Amino acid sequence: MGTSDYSVVEVADIITQDADISARLLRLVNSPLFGQRAKVETLSRAVTLIGANELRNLVMATAAQRTFTGIPEEMVNMTDFWRHSVTTGVMAKTLAEQSNVLHSERLLVMGVLHDLGRLVIYLSLPDESRDILHITGGDTWILADTEQEILGFNHLDVGAELMRSWHLPESFIEVAGFHNAPANAKEYRLEVALVHIAKAVANGHMVGLSVDEMLWAIDPSAWDTTGFSHQDVSALVTEMIIRSEETMDMIIAPARRAQA
The missing domain is CATH 1.10.3210.10 (Hypothetical protein af1432)
Structure with a gap:
């Protein structure tokens, strides 16, 4: 599946399955780095604001820490x-x-x-x-x-x-x-x-x-x-x-x- 095949709902559902990544991404989206004036409280809203493909890539970046251990x-x-x-x-x-x-x-x-x-x-x-x-x-x-x-x-x-x-x-x-x-x-x-x-x-x-x-x-x-x-x-x-x-x-x- 390519990055363009991911919908907002699908990406949000995938992230929701991992509480650690969910929490970290919500903190990141609400940081000054992303400049959102209103607090982002749901993953679906985060996906809508940033875009499904980019949020998927952010998930991959955070998940990469778990891949390279030992x-x-x-x-x-x-x-x-x-x-x-x-x-x-x-x-x-x-x-x-x-x-x-x-x-x-x-x-x-x-x-x-x-x-x-x-x-x-x-x-x-x-x-x-x-x-x-x-x-x-x-x-x-x-x-x-x-x-x-x-x-x-x-x-x-x-x-x-x-x-x-x-x-x-x-x-x-x-x-x-x-x-x-x-x-x-x-x-x-x-x-x-x-x-x-x-x-x-x-x-x-x-x-x-x-x-x-x-x-x-x-x-x-x-x-x-x-x-x-x-x-x-x-x-x-x-x-x-x-x-x-x-x-x-x-x-x-x-x-x-x-x-x-």
Whole structure:
């Protein structure tokens, strides 16, 4: 079944079957991130406001936390991983709003899911993953090249295939596959460029870089595609970080408490 086959009632019924996801999504929809003036109290109303397809994708993003479990702490701190993913998603959505992108909620979910290929590799090839992480020393910017050298493919390839296997739209597949190299994107260059910029800012924020330092790794093609300048993005960083912290409290904190 494709995303266009889901009706409002069907999506609401599916979400209702999971109390944890239901509660988390209602909190998210009522957060400042979505800017609803009236309180959203029912899942069917949430679906109507956001759209069945986008809410389905949000469900998938939150459910992904349950899918990837059992990865040793020595490979990845899962709280940090999801913190980075959610931060990227929130920042991509904020940038999309500034660009007047239609259905900016898509960018939130694309950002949350963009790096899942890493987790697939960690779960599927733990020994090789340990070697790769030892070589990179935690430098995520050389991770894909190191994976390519050792495995013959990288986590972007795997992420794109995962999005395809989940029957997500082509835009999700391109973001997962090209977020490190937005100049190589095909049909969805804007979405890929927005997530690329958001990822760079999120990476910098995670390690405590200044705003200027956050922007050094952004591919020049991303500036051309989005029309943003360094100054434009710099002016949004504080707002994006605040939004990210609010959203992480809704997505990550409940999951962490549930696992405690």
